[in-house]
Amino acid sequence: MSPRKAAALKHTDGRSLREHLIDTAVRLIAEQGTAGLTVRAIARAAGVADGVLYNHFADKEELLANALRAHVRAVEAELGELPEPGTGTVEANLREHLAYGLALHRAILPAFTGLLAQPEVLARFGELDGHGDDWRGQLRRYLRTERALGRLAAGARVDAAAAMLVGICHETVLSALLPHTGTTKAPAVRDVVEAVLDGIAK
Template sequence: MSPRKAAALRHADGRSLREHLIATAGRMISAQGTAGLTVRAIAREAGVADGVLYNHFTDKEELLANALRAHVRAVEAELGTLPEPGSATVEWNLRTHLEYGLALHRAILPAFAGLLAQPAVLTRFGELGGDGDEWRDRLREYLRAERALGRLAADARVDAAAAMLVGICHEAVLSGLLPHAGSTRSPAADEVIEAVLTGIAK
Protein backbone atom coordinates (compact mmCIF):
# COMPACT_ATOMS: atom_id res chain seq x y z
CA MET A 1 0.00 0.00 0.00
CA SER A 2 1.39 3.41 -0.90
CA PRO A 3 1.68 6.18 1.73
CA ARG A 4 -0.93 8.20 -0.17
CA LYS A 5 -3.43 5.33 -0.04
CA ALA A 6 -2.71 4.69 3.61
CA ALA A 7 -3.43 8.32 4.47
CA ALA A 8 -6.63 8.23 2.44
CA LEU A 9 -7.83 5.17 4.35
CA ARG A 10 -7.29 6.93 7.63
CA HIS A 11 -9.53 9.78 6.54
CA ALA A 12 -12.14 7.26 5.39
CA ASP A 13 -12.38 5.47 8.75
CA GLY A 14 -12.29 8.66 10.77
CA ARG A 15 -8.86 8.18 12.30
CA SER A 16 -5.94 10.52 11.77
CA LEU A 17 -2.70 9.10 10.43
CA ARG A 18 -1.16 9.65 13.88
CA GLU A 19 -3.92 7.54 15.45
CA HIS A 20 -3.41 4.87 12.78
CA LEU A 21 0.31 4.69 13.53
CA ILE A 22 -0.30 4.41 17.28
CA ALA A 23 -2.91 1.68 16.76
CA THR A 24 -0.61 -0.21 14.40
CA ALA A 25 2.32 -0.10 16.81
CA GLY A 26 0.00 -1.09 19.66
CA ARG A 27 -1.17 -4.18 17.77
CA MET A 28 2.44 -5.11 17.03
CA ILE A 29 3.35 -4.79 20.70
CA SER A 30 0.40 -7.01 21.60
CA ALA A 31 1.43 -9.65 19.07
CA GLN A 32 5.22 -9.68 19.39
CA GLY A 33 6.25 -7.49 22.30
CA THR A 34 8.57 -4.49 22.15
CA ALA A 35 11.98 -6.10 21.83
CA GLY A 36 13.47 -5.31 18.43
CA LEU A 37 10.46 -3.27 17.31
CA THR A 38 11.78 -0.78 14.75
CA VAL A 39 10.44 2.32 13.05
CA ARG A 40 10.84 0.59 9.71
CA ALA A 41 8.76 -2.40 10.83
CA ILE A 42 6.01 -0.16 12.19
CA ALA A 43 5.97 1.93 9.00
CA ARG A 44 5.81 -1.16 6.82
CA GLU A 45 2.93 -2.60 8.84
CA ALA A 46 1.11 0.75 8.71
CA GLY A 47 1.64 1.05 4.96
CA VAL A 48 3.60 4.30 5.05
CA ALA A 49 7.14 5.43 4.29
CA ASP A 50 9.58 5.41 7.21
CA GLY A 51 9.90 9.19 7.32
CA VAL A 52 6.14 9.70 7.70
CA LEU A 53 6.37 8.71 11.35
CA TYR A 54 8.53 11.73 12.08
CA ASN A 55 5.84 14.03 10.70
CA HIS A 56 3.63 12.97 13.61
CA PHE A 57 6.06 12.09 16.43
CA THR A 58 9.17 13.75 17.78
CA ASP A 59 11.00 10.43 17.82
CA LYS A 60 10.56 6.66 18.09
CA GLU A 61 10.26 6.91 21.89
CA GLU A 62 7.15 9.09 21.64
CA LEU A 63 5.50 6.67 19.24
CA LEU A 64 6.30 3.63 21.37
CA ALA A 65 5.10 5.33 24.56
CA ASN A 66 1.75 6.13 22.96
CA ALA A 67 1.56 2.62 21.51
CA LEU A 68 2.14 1.16 24.97
CA ARG A 69 -0.72 3.29 26.29
CA ALA A 70 -2.94 2.00 23.46
CA HIS A 71 -1.90 -1.58 24.26
CA VAL A 72 -2.81 -1.16 27.93
CA ARG A 73 -6.19 0.36 27.03
CA ALA A 74 -6.93 -2.49 24.60
CA VAL A 75 -6.17 -5.10 27.26
CA GLU A 76 -8.35 -3.28 29.81
CA ALA A 77 -11.25 -3.18 27.34
CA GLU A 78 -11.07 -6.96 26.95
CA LEU A 79 -11.08 -7.53 30.72
CA GLY A 80 -14.51 -5.97 31.18
CA THR A 81 -15.90 -3.88 34.02
CA LEU A 82 -15.03 -3.81 37.70
CA PRO A 83 -17.59 -4.04 40.56
CA GLU A 84 -19.26 -0.92 41.89
CA PRO A 85 -18.91 0.10 45.55
CA GLY A 86 -21.79 -1.20 47.63
CA SER A 87 -22.50 -4.16 45.34
CA ALA A 88 -22.11 -7.84 46.27
CA THR A 89 -19.63 -8.24 49.16
CA VAL A 90 -16.34 -6.44 49.71
CA GLU A 91 -14.56 -9.82 49.75
CA TRP A 92 -16.03 -10.81 46.40
CA ASN A 93 -15.31 -7.43 44.87
CA LEU A 94 -11.69 -7.42 46.05
CA ARG A 95 -11.18 -10.89 44.63
CA THR A 96 -12.57 -9.61 41.32
CA HIS A 97 -10.20 -6.63 41.44
CA LEU A 98 -7.24 -8.91 42.18
CA GLU A 99 -8.09 -11.31 39.35
CA TYR A 100 -8.47 -8.32 37.01
CA GLY A 101 -5.12 -6.92 38.13
CA LEU A 102 -3.33 -10.24 37.67
CA ALA A 103 -4.76 -10.69 34.17
CA LEU A 104 -3.86 -7.10 33.28
CA HIS A 105 -0.28 -7.46 34.47
CA ARG A 106 0.20 -10.82 32.74
CA ALA A 107 -0.82 -9.16 29.49
CA ILE A 108 1.15 -5.91 29.72
CA LEU A 109 4.27 -6.49 31.82
CA PRO A 110 6.11 -8.52 29.16
CA ALA A 111 5.96 -5.48 26.88
CA PHE A 112 7.39 -3.25 29.60
CA ALA A 113 10.09 -5.78 30.48
CA GLY A 114 11.20 -5.71 26.85
CA LEU A 115 11.92 -2.00 27.24
CA LEU A 116 14.28 -2.21 30.20
CA ALA A 117 17.12 -1.30 27.85
CA GLN A 118 15.13 1.69 26.55
CA PRO A 119 14.36 3.75 29.67
CA ALA A 120 13.52 6.81 27.54
CA VAL A 121 10.38 5.03 26.29
CA LEU A 122 9.30 4.20 29.85
CA THR A 123 9.91 7.81 30.89
CA ARG A 124 7.76 9.06 28.02
CA PHE A 125 5.05 6.56 28.96
CA GLY A 126 5.04 7.87 32.52
CA GLU A 127 4.76 11.43 31.26
CA LEU A 128 1.57 10.62 29.36
CA GLY A 129 -0.30 10.30 32.64
CA GLY A 130 -3.32 8.13 33.27
CA ASP A 131 -6.05 10.68 34.12
CA GLY A 132 -6.72 8.75 37.33
CA ASP A 133 -8.28 5.83 35.45
CA GLU A 134 -5.48 3.27 35.80
CA TRP A 135 -6.53 0.05 37.52
CA ARG A 136 -4.58 0.91 40.68
CA ASP A 137 -6.36 4.30 40.81
CA ARG A 138 -9.76 2.66 40.42
CA LEU A 139 -8.88 0.13 43.12
CA ARG A 140 -7.98 2.91 45.55
CA GLU A 141 -11.18 4.79 44.74
CA TYR A 142 -13.23 1.62 45.17
CA LEU A 143 -11.78 1.03 48.64
CA ARG A 144 -12.27 4.67 49.65
CA ALA A 145 -15.89 4.49 48.53
CA GLU A 146 -16.51 1.28 50.50
CA ARG A 147 -15.01 2.95 53.58
CA ALA A 148 -17.29 5.95 53.08
CA LEU A 149 -20.27 3.58 52.79
CA GLY A 150 -19.35 2.04 56.13
CA ARG A 151 -18.54 -1.39 54.69
CA LEU A 152 -14.92 -1.05 55.83
CA ALA A 153 -13.50 0.17 59.13
CA ALA A 154 -13.64 3.94 59.50
CA ASP A 155 -9.88 4.07 59.99
CA ALA A 156 -9.08 1.50 57.29
CA ARG A 157 -5.78 2.27 55.58
CA VAL A 158 -7.16 1.66 52.13
CA ASP A 159 -4.25 3.16 50.19
CA ALA A 160 -1.90 0.69 51.87
CA ALA A 161 -4.33 -2.15 51.10
CA ALA A 162 -4.45 -1.13 47.45
CA ALA A 163 -0.64 -1.01 47.32
CA MET A 164 -0.50 -4.56 48.71
CA LEU A 165 -2.81 -5.86 45.99
CA VAL A 166 -0.90 -4.06 43.23
CA GLY A 167 2.36 -5.43 44.65
CA ILE A 168 1.03 -8.99 44.58
CA CYS A 169 0.26 -8.55 40.86
CA HIS A 170 3.76 -7.24 40.18
CA GLU A 171 5.42 -10.06 42.13
CA ALA A 172 3.32 -12.83 40.61
CA VAL A 173 4.07 -11.76 37.04
CA LEU A 174 7.62 -10.40 37.31
CA SER A 175 8.84 -13.52 39.13
CA GLY A 176 7.99 -15.45 35.98
CA LEU A 177 9.66 -12.95 33.66
CA LEU A 178 12.92 -12.22 35.43
CA PRO A 179 15.63 -14.67 36.53
CA HIS A 180 15.65 -15.30 40.26
CA ALA A 181 17.15 -17.72 42.71
CA GLY A 182 14.84 -20.51 43.76
CA SER A 183 11.08 -20.41 43.44
CA THR A 184 8.33 -19.44 45.81
CA ARG A 185 4.63 -20.18 45.64
CA SER A 186 2.50 -17.15 45.03
CA PRO A 187 -0.31 -17.02 47.60
CA ALA A 188 -3.77 -17.93 46.37
CA ALA A 189 -6.23 -15.11 45.75
CA ASP A 190 -8.33 -16.15 48.75
CA GLU A 191 -5.27 -15.99 51.03
CA VAL A 192 -4.37 -12.52 49.76
CA ILE A 193 -7.88 -11.15 50.19
CA GLU A 194 -8.14 -12.64 53.69
CA ALA A 195 -4.85 -10.99 54.67
CA VAL A 196 -5.90 -7.61 53.29
CA LEU A 197 -9.33 -7.71 54.90
CA THR A 198 -7.77 -8.56 58.27
CA GLY A 199 -6.41 -5.04 58.29
CA ILE A 200 -9.33 -3.06 56.89
CA ALA A 201 -12.58 -4.95 57.54
CA LYS A 202 -15.02 -3.74 60.20
Protein backbone atom coordinates in the same frame (compact mmCIF):
# COMPACT_ATOMS: atom_id res chain seq x y z
CA MET B 1 -0.16 15.35 0.27
CA SER B 2 2.15 12.63 -0.98
CA PRO B 3 0.60 9.63 -2.78
CA ARG B 4 1.92 7.31 -0.08
CA LYS B 5 0.41 9.38 2.73
CA ALA B 6 -2.88 9.58 0.84
CA ALA B 7 -2.86 5.80 0.42
CA ALA B 8 -2.26 5.33 4.15
CA LEU B 9 -5.15 7.62 5.04
CA LYS B 10 -7.53 5.41 3.04
CA HIS B 11 -7.09 2.76 5.74
CA THR B 12 -7.52 4.96 8.80
CA ASP B 13 -11.35 4.72 8.97
CA GLY B 14 -11.69 8.38 9.89
CA ARG B 15 -8.86 8.30 12.42
CA SER B 16 -6.05 10.83 12.24
CA LEU B 17 -2.75 9.63 10.84
CA ARG B 18 -1.30 9.90 14.35
CA GLU B 19 -4.02 7.54 15.65
CA HIS B 20 -3.41 5.23 12.69
CA LEU B 21 0.29 5.03 13.55
CA ILE B 22 -0.44 4.29 17.22
CA ASP B 23 -2.99 1.63 16.28
CA THR B 24 -0.49 0.04 13.90
CA ALA B 25 2.16 -0.06 16.61
CA VAL B 26 -0.37 -1.58 19.04
CA ARG B 27 -1.16 -4.32 16.53
CA LEU B 28 2.52 -5.10 16.06
CA ILE B 29 3.06 -5.19 19.83
CA ALA B 30 0.17 -7.66 20.19
CA GLU B 31 1.47 -9.81 17.34
CA GLN B 32 5.22 -9.83 17.94
CA GLY B 33 5.98 -7.95 21.15
CA THR B 34 8.16 -4.88 21.53
CA ALA B 35 11.63 -6.42 21.30
CA GLY B 36 13.26 -5.20 18.10
CA LEU B 37 10.24 -3.15 17.06
CA THR B 38 11.57 -0.40 14.80
CA VAL B 39 10.30 2.81 13.24
CA ARG B 40 10.78 1.22 9.85
CA ALA B 41 8.64 -1.79 10.76
CA ILE B 42 5.86 0.44 12.08
CA ALA B 43 6.01 2.67 9.02
CA ARG B 44 5.90 -0.28 6.64
CA ALA B 45 2.92 -1.81 8.44
CA ALA B 46 1.16 1.58 8.45
CA GLY B 47 1.83 2.11 4.76
CA VAL B 48 3.80 5.35 5.14
CA ALA B 49 7.37 6.50 4.63
CA ASP B 50 9.66 6.25 7.65
CA GLY B 51 9.91 10.02 8.05
CA VAL B 52 6.14 10.47 8.34
CA LEU B 53 6.27 9.26 11.95
CA TYR B 54 8.36 12.28 12.90
CA ASN B 55 5.63 14.61 11.66
CA HIS B 56 3.40 13.31 14.46
CA PHE B 57 5.80 12.26 17.22
CA ALA B 58 8.95 13.85 18.60
CA ASP B 59 10.77 10.54 18.38
CA LYS B 60 10.39 6.77 18.35
CA GLU B 61 10.14 6.73 22.15
CA GLU B 62 7.04 8.93 22.15
CA LEU B 63 5.32 6.71 19.59
CA LEU B 64 6.15 3.51 21.47
CA ALA B 65 5.08 4.98 24.82
CA ASN B 66 1.69 5.95 23.40
CA ALA B 67 1.35 2.57 21.72
CA LEU B 68 2.25 0.81 24.96
CA ARG B 69 -0.44 2.73 26.83
CA ALA B 70 -2.99 1.92 24.11
CA HIS B 71 -1.95 -1.76 24.32
CA VAL B 72 -2.55 -1.78 28.09
CA ARG B 73 -5.94 -0.13 27.59
CA ALA B 74 -6.88 -2.75 24.99
CA VAL B 75 -5.98 -5.55 27.41
CA GLU B 76 -8.00 -3.88 30.16
CA ALA B 77 -11.01 -3.65 27.84
CA GLU B 78 -10.77 -7.37 27.10
CA LEU B 79 -10.76 -8.19 30.81
CA GLY B 80 -14.20 -6.65 31.28
CA GLU B 81 -15.81 -4.51 33.97
CA LEU B 82 -14.82 -4.34 37.61
CA PRO B 83 -17.40 -4.49 40.43
CA GLU B 84 -19.10 -1.28 41.53
CA PRO B 85 -18.77 -0.03 45.12
CA GLY B 86 -21.75 -0.90 47.29
CA THR B 87 -22.62 -4.05 45.37
CA GLY B 88 -21.97 -7.64 46.44
CA THR B 89 -19.49 -8.04 49.29
CA VAL B 90 -16.23 -6.17 49.70
CA GLU B 91 -14.35 -9.45 50.01
CA ALA B 92 -15.75 -10.87 46.77
CA ASN B 93 -15.17 -7.57 44.98
CA LEU B 94 -11.55 -7.38 46.09
CA ARG B 95 -11.01 -10.92 44.87
CA GLU B 96 -12.28 -9.79 41.47
CA HIS B 97 -10.01 -6.75 41.54
CA LEU B 98 -6.96 -8.82 42.40
CA ALA B 99 -7.74 -11.52 39.84
CA TYR B 100 -8.17 -8.76 37.25
CA GLY B 101 -4.86 -7.16 38.23
CA LEU B 102 -2.98 -10.46 38.04
CA ALA B 103 -4.46 -11.25 34.63
CA LEU B 104 -3.62 -7.75 33.40
CA HIS B 105 0.00 -7.94 34.51
CA ARG B 106 0.49 -11.38 33.01
CA ALA B 107 -0.97 -10.21 29.69
CA ILE B 108 1.17 -7.08 29.39
CA LEU B 109 4.38 -8.66 30.68
CA PRO B 110 5.74 -9.58 27.19
CA ALA B 111 5.40 -5.99 25.96
CA PHE B 112 7.23 -4.54 28.96
CA THR B 113 9.90 -7.26 28.88
CA GLY B 114 10.82 -6.28 25.34
CA LEU B 115 11.42 -2.69 26.46
CA LEU B 116 13.78 -3.37 29.38
CA ALA B 117 16.67 -2.27 27.18
CA GLN B 118 14.82 0.95 26.29
CA PRO B 119 14.31 2.75 29.63
CA GLU B 120 13.45 6.00 27.86
CA VAL B 121 10.30 4.41 26.43
CA LEU B 122 9.28 3.18 29.87
CA ALA B 123 9.97 6.62 31.35
CA ARG B 124 7.80 8.26 28.69
CA PHE B 125 5.07 5.71 29.36
CA GLY B 126 5.17 6.59 33.05
CA GLU B 127 4.80 10.28 32.22
CA LEU B 128 1.62 9.84 30.19
CA ASP B 129 -1.40 11.17 32.06
CA GLY B 130 -3.97 8.42 32.38
CA HIS B 131 -6.29 10.51 34.61
CA GLY B 132 -6.28 7.68 37.16
CA ASP B 133 -8.44 5.49 34.95
CA ASP B 134 -6.06 2.54 34.98
CA TRP B 135 -6.65 -0.48 37.21
CA ARG B 136 -4.64 0.95 40.11
CA GLY B 137 -6.66 4.16 40.02
CA GLN B 138 -9.92 2.23 39.88
CA LEU B 139 -8.84 0.06 42.82
CA ARG B 140 -8.01 3.09 44.95
CA ARG B 141 -11.33 4.76 44.08
CA TYR B 142 -13.21 1.55 44.82
CA LEU B 143 -11.71 1.26 48.30
CA ARG B 144 -12.18 4.96 49.09
CA THR B 145 -15.83 4.77 48.04
CA GLU B 146 -16.46 1.64 50.10
CA ARG B 147 -14.98 3.43 53.10
CA ALA B 148 -17.21 6.43 52.45
CA LEU B 149 -20.21 4.09 52.22
CA GLY B 150 -19.36 2.67 55.64
CA ARG B 151 -18.58 -0.81 54.35
CA LEU B 152 -14.98 -0.45 55.54
CA ALA B 153 -13.64 0.89 58.82
CA ALA B 154 -13.81 4.69 59.05
CA GLY B 155 -10.06 4.90 59.59
CA ALA B 156 -9.17 2.25 57.02
CA ARG B 157 -5.85 3.00 55.30
CA VAL B 158 -7.22 2.14 51.90
CA ASP B 159 -4.35 3.59 49.85
CA ALA B 160 -1.95 1.29 51.72
CA ALA B 161 -4.32 -1.63 51.10
CA ALA B 162 -4.40 -0.80 47.38
CA ALA B 163 -0.59 -0.63 47.30
CA MET B 164 -0.42 -4.11 48.86
CA LEU B 165 -2.72 -5.58 46.21
CA VAL B 166 -0.82 -3.86 43.39
CA GLY B 167 2.42 -5.11 44.95
CA ILE B 168 1.26 -8.72 44.69
CA CYS B 169 0.81 -8.19 40.94
CA HIS B 170 4.23 -6.58 40.61
CA GLU B 171 5.82 -9.42 42.56
CA THR B 172 4.29 -11.87 40.12
CA VAL B 173 5.80 -9.98 37.19
CA LEU B 174 9.24 -9.60 38.80
CA SER B 175 9.33 -13.28 39.69
CA ALA B 176 8.85 -14.07 36.01
CA LEU B 177 11.55 -11.60 34.92
CA LEU B 178 14.34 -12.00 37.45
CA PRO B 179 16.40 -15.14 37.99
CA HIS B 180 15.91 -16.66 41.41
CA THR B 181 16.69 -19.84 43.25
CA GLY B 182 14.00 -22.23 44.29
CA THR B 183 10.33 -21.82 43.58
CA THR B 184 7.97 -19.50 45.39
CA LYS B 185 4.32 -20.25 44.97
CA ALA B 186 2.19 -17.12 44.69
CA PRO B 187 -0.33 -16.79 47.52
CA ALA B 188 -3.95 -17.55 46.69
CA VAL B 189 -6.19 -14.60 45.86
CA ARG B 190 -8.47 -15.54 48.77
CA ASP B 191 -5.57 -15.52 51.25
CA VAL B 192 -4.27 -12.14 50.05
CA VAL B 193 -7.68 -10.50 50.24
CA GLU B 194 -8.36 -11.92 53.70
CA ALA B 195 -4.99 -10.61 54.92
CA VAL B 196 -5.75 -7.13 53.55
CA LEU B 197 -9.26 -7.10 55.03
CA ASP B 198 -7.85 -7.99 58.44
CA GLY B 199 -6.53 -4.45 58.49
CA ILE B 200 -9.37 -2.45 56.91
CA ALA B 201 -12.65 -4.30 57.47
CA LYS B 202 -15.18 -3.01 59.98
